[in-house]
Amino acid sequence: MTVASQKDRTLHGYGLIIDTAVEFCAVAVFDLSSGSVISKKVEEIGTGHAEILMGYVDEVVSNAGVSIREIKAVGVVTGPGSFTGIRVGVSTARGLALALGVPSIGVTTFDALSREVLPIASGRSVLIAIDARRGEFYTALYAKDGYPLVPAAVSTTEQAKTLYETYRPLLVGSGAPAIAADDTSSEIASLHATADIGTYAICVSEAFSSGQIEKPRPLYLRAPDAKPQAGFIIERR
Structure with missing residues (x-):
């Protein structure tokens, strides 16, 4: 873990980013003027x-050599992913931001993955397909300029394959192999969720x-498994 020297830091301030959307617990402190990470902790839990x-937040802030009061924005990954994990991350980010009097900012997994992959897409669109289990995928299709062509959704294997066959995009995400199937001409950029x-x-x-800041809202593409048992509801009088 590398901590930047004091002379390398700007007076602009620092940001904190939290990712608990999937099996990882990741936290980082970064320079808000450049986005460069100063300290981070990433574990698959x-x-x-x-x-x-x-x-993790305490450890990363301490290793960065900054005070929590120097954090000027709190970012959080809003999904898609685990219902509980997303809820934990978003509520923590909102709480920290409120306590510090700073904005909280949400980022979707789709936007970040497309940003990583588009530079190597060679002018193609990018289809992100994250395994959502039960034979379904979280999908989103981005044009070569990063504009969303097809918004985030839960797709069946057939629906995701139709998207792929229509646009012939570069594939990204843990669900990519299932979408590509036996198509030897397909290309997968990464399998990361x-x-x-x-x-x-x-x-x-x-x-x-x-200045385009909106409060983070969980990107729940699928309803939670837990539902009230209607048979036990007492009728109101």
């Missing part, structure tokens, strides 16, 4: 984000600099 997230924490930092820096 599976579940249990709520129990360790604030410890989330972007590098540094990419999220850059996205937050750009949003902060542009």
